[in-house]
Amino acid sequence: MRGMSDDHTHVQDFFTARAADWDHRFPDDGPAYAAAVAALGLRKGDRVLDAGCGTGRALPPLRAAVGPTGVVVGADLTAAMLRAAARAGRDRDGTLLLTDVAALPLRSSSLDAVFAAGLIAHLPDPAGNLREIARVVRPGGVLALFHPIGRAALAARQDRTITPDDLRAEPNLRSLLTRSGWRMTSYTDEDTRFLALAVPAD
Numbered sequence: 678m679r680g681m682s683d684d685h686t687h688v689q690d691f692f693t694a695r696a697a698d699w700d701h702r703f704p705d706d707g708p709a710y711a712a713a714v715a716a717l718g719l720r721k722g723d724r725v726l727d728a729g730c731g732t733g734r735a736l737p738p739l740r741a742a743v744g745p746t747g748v749v750v751g752a753d754l755t756a757a758m759l760r761a762a763a764r765a766g767r768d769r770d771g772t773l774l775l776t777d778v779a780a781l782p783l784r785s786s787s788l789d790a791v792f793a794a795g796l797i798a799h800l801p802d803p804a805g806n807l808r809e810i811a812r813v814v815r816p817g818g819v820l821a822l823f824h825p826i827g828r829a830a831l832a833a834r835q836d837r838t839i840t841p842d843d844l845r846a847e848p849n850l851r852s853l854l855t856r857s858g859w860r861m862t863s864y865t866d867e868d869t870r871f872l873a874l875a876v877p878a879d
């Protein structure tokens with residue numbers, strides 16, 4: 678696979694160990710994913726990528742939003758997560774691609790939107806990878822960076838404290854997006870959801 682590195686081996690080991698159990702750990706997240714997908718404002722026939730799709734929890738609402746004429750692609754680095762997605766039947770809602778978001782096998786400006794849940798904290802080169810994601814989105818398209826719980830709730834779950842250099846703190850994320858070809862248009866960090874939306878910079 679293109680773009681492999683030691684960082685990726687660590688990510689793959691981490692998620693391979695969790696793949697079989699992933700959906701059982703968070704059984705009540707469905708409505709939060711559906712609401713976040715709604716924020717993308719997709720239309721029937723649109724083309725959308727779920728970057729770091731994991732077990733494909735977002736694929737059913739993404740398919741519902743774009744309809745049968747749309748295109749839904751789920752991309753992930755960890756084969757075990759994609760196998761779990763297929764076992765759950767989510768390959769019926771989107772095409773599953775085993776790939777690193779650092780080098781997407783997609784044409785430039787070919788997508789209307791990208792959804793990325795729980796992804797950016799795992800990227801070894803967030804700016805470079807967000808730039809690659811920007812490459813595949815058309816002008817006027819949209820990016821959603823989502824997590825079903827907010828930063829404080831996630832830190833508490835993981836028994837850690839948030840530091841000012843946290844990648845997803847509002848000023849840090851705004852700056853990161855600006856450096857990688859995006860303009861952040863909204864930012865929400867509440868206990869029940871984290872959602873940042875961005876559009877390709879002019």
Ligand SMILES: C[S@@+](CC[C@H](N)C(=O)[O-])C[C@H]1O[C@@H](n2cnc3c(N)ncnc32)[C@H](O)[C@@H]1O
Pocket residue numbers: 688689692728729730731732733734752753754755758776777778779793794795796799800
């Ligand atoms: C926290 S999980 C979230 C999975 C899914 N989006 C969800 O919300 O349930 C992060 C996922 O990102 C994937 N991932 C991490 N780095 C990646 C990369 N560079 N390219 C593609 N996928 C990556 C992992 O394999 C894992 O499945």
